[in-house]
Amino acid sequence: MPAPVRRLAGALHRRPGLRLAALLSAPMAWLVLAYLGSLAVLLLSAFWTTNEFTSNIEHLWNTDNFQQVLTDPLYRSVTLRTLGIAVAVTVLDALLAFPMAFYMARVARPRNRHLLLVAVLTPLWAGYLVKAYAWWVMLSHGGVIDWITGPFGGSSPGFGIPAVVIVLTYLWLPYMVLPLYTALEQLPDSLLAASADLGARPWRTFTGVVLPLVKPALIAGSVFTFSLSLGDYLTVQIVGGTSQMLGNVIASNVTLNLPLAAATSCVPVLLIIGYLLAVRRTGALDNL
Known part of the structure; x- marks a missing residue:
């Protein structure tokens, strides 16, 4: 076993709190990625536009959608x-x-x-x-x-x-x-x-x-x-x-x-x- 891995395993064994944090880190990371990531994609797509003739989404950056919602x-x-x-x-x-x-x-x-x-x-x-x-x-x-x-x-x-x-x-x-x-x-x-x-x-x-x-x-x-x-x-x-x-x-x-x-x-x-x-x-x- 490599030395860094042995040191990490020893630290987790000596500190139960650290072991619990390590076990929860993966679910928390997935929660942050799924929740905050989806909100980021939502906000990003709000700056795009839709072609009036083809209804296709065009990645043209503008704030027209927000202006329409606000006004x-x-x-x-x-x-x-x-x-x-x-x-x-x-x-x-x-x-x-x-x-x-x-x-x-x-x-x-x-x-x-x-x-x-x-x-x-x-x-x-x-x-x-x-x-x-x-x-x-x-x-x-x-x-x-x-x-x-x-x-x-x-x-x-x-x-x-x-x-x-x-x-x-x-x-x-x-x-x-x-x-x-x-x-x-x-x-x-x-x-x-x-x-x-x-x-x-x-x-x-x-x-x-x-x-x-x-x-x-x-x-x-x-x-x-x-x-x-x-x-x-x-x-x-x-x-x-x-x-x-x-x-x-x-x-x-x-x-x-x-x-x-x-x-x-x-x-x-x-x-x-x-x-x-x-x-x-x-x-x-x-x-x-």
């Missing part, structure tokens, strides 16, 4: 609509997930907590399209929602942006419940008892004790719901009616104008990076 009112409207839907889904998931997770972690009997957790996570085993089309049946006129709300004077919202928000909120809710449940389950009972002994009312205990401690979990869940909603395009095709999101615009341009689709794809990537940077500046992710 065309259609793209600006779709971007704002997508951002609004992602924010609405994240807020609704947080409002729904917090009482669910609190009941599961602090109120339910210990023997029932795992059953409730399984009940929350079970929808993840169902197919995405199955759940989306199930909501299509419920939201359609004459569907389940009309049957339930009809006697009370209500009706289904039909297809459109409200339907997209409802379906995405349902789809991504488990991703918000799980981190909140974990954080609330680990919340020390002594802190809640101390707050009560000091005369704090339940709302004061929630805002001053519970919320600051579970804030990292809440933000972690919001990263999932926000990013997944921002990149979704199948739900809006099924229940969105005539509405479109950035994913639909990208999908429709992939076969017709790949460089323009690449330039459009940079918008959700930048939005997600901006959201992660904003979250990082709050310091909430340091305690995850």
